[in-house]
Amino acid sequence: MKTRFFYVGIRVRDMDRSIEFYTKFLGMKKKDHSRIEATKGDVVFLEPEEGQVGIELNHYDDDSRFNTKYVAGEGLDHLAFGVKDLDGALSEAGRLGYRVVEEVKTEKSRWAYVEDPDGLWIELVQSGA
Amino acid sequence: MKTRFFYVGIRVRDMDRSIEFYTKFLGMKKKDHSRIEATKGDVVFLEPEEGQVGIELNHYDDDSRFNTKYVAGEGLDHLAFGVKDLDGALSEAGRLGYRVVEEVKTEKSRWAYVEDPDGLWIELVQSGA
Numbered sequence: 001m002k003t004r005f006f007y008v009g010i011r012v013r014d015m016d017r018s019i020e021f022y023t024k025f026l027g028m029k030k031k032d033h034s035r036i037e038a039t040k041g042d043v044v045f046l047e048p049e050e051g052q053v054g055i056e057l058n059h060y061d062d063d064s065r066f067n068t069k070y071v072a073g074e075g076l077d078h079l080a081f082g083v084k085d086l087d088g089a090l091s092e093a094g095r096l097g098y099r100v101v102e103e104v105k106t107e108k109s110r111w112a113y114v115e116d117p118d119g120l121w122i123e124l125v126q127s128g129a
Numbered sequence: 130m131k132t133r134f135f136y137v138g139i140r141v142r143d144m145d146r147s148i149e150f151y152t153k154f155l156g157m158k159k160k161d162h163s164r165i166e167a168t169k170g171d172v173v174f175l176e177p178e179e180g181q182v183g184i185e186l187n188h189y190d191d192d193s194r195f196n197t198k199y200v201a202g203e204g205l206d207h208l209a210f211g212v213k214d215l216d217g218a219l220s221e222a223g224r225l226g227y228r229v230v231e232e233v234k235t236e237k238s239r240w241a242y243v244e245d246p247d248g249l250w251i252e253l254v255q256s257g258a
Contacts, residue, residue, distance in 0.1 A: 080135040
């Protein structure tokens with residue numbers, strides 16, 4: 001079947017807190033904020049660059065049937081972002097109060113994980129972009 | 130901070146089963162299969178089109194410290210894919226034994242969710258692409 005991968009939707013417990021993490025720390029742009037009555041949910045779409053695959057933040061009302069008990073879980077292993085200066089990025093994470101949970105070094109590359117406000121692992125990998 | 134969103138990494142419990150779902154059902158292309166000794170993990174990268182953001186399947190050895198008990202969780206709300214023919218896609222899911230868990234209709238659009246082999250929700254949305 002032919003499909004087109006559009007975006008990854010993550011669930012957030014506090015929309016403002018997550019918008020701050022993904023826009024101020026990771027530098028993404030907030031594109032839309034929409035309300036979906038069918039799911040009693042709010043959706044904020046973030047995109048890194050025009051036309052690219054982006055990230056959708058999903059928040060559900062207390063009485064939405066999708067507002068199941070939140071467990072970050074293992075399904076989403078991590079979201080990966082390239083950064084030019086990994087050490088600088090990790091310092092900035094620390095300054096903003098985001099926890100660096102892991103650093104990995106192989107012969108070829110170096111990366112680290114920072115927790116987002118809901119405990120999801122965000123990989124930062126040193127790269128040209 | 131300037132970053133570039135590279136990909137979403139999901140954790141899978143059975144690599145072959147997940148490769149089948151993402152390539153045969155969703156039509157993605159398998160790009161690389163690599164081994165990372167630092168995490169005792171296997172990684173298969175899938176990309177929909179050259180240069181686009183893709184999906185990484187992560188499998189960890191039994192004795193990897195990342196092989197924590199698997200709970201799909203709420204962190205990953207869904208991965209979204211555009212399809213030309215939603216009804217045809219849902220029939221195909223049924224034929225291949227994948228469960229359709231939800232259908233949503235609003236005035237403007239129509240979409241549905243299919244479970245991947247680990248229980249993650251895959252959104253299929255009717256679109257031109």
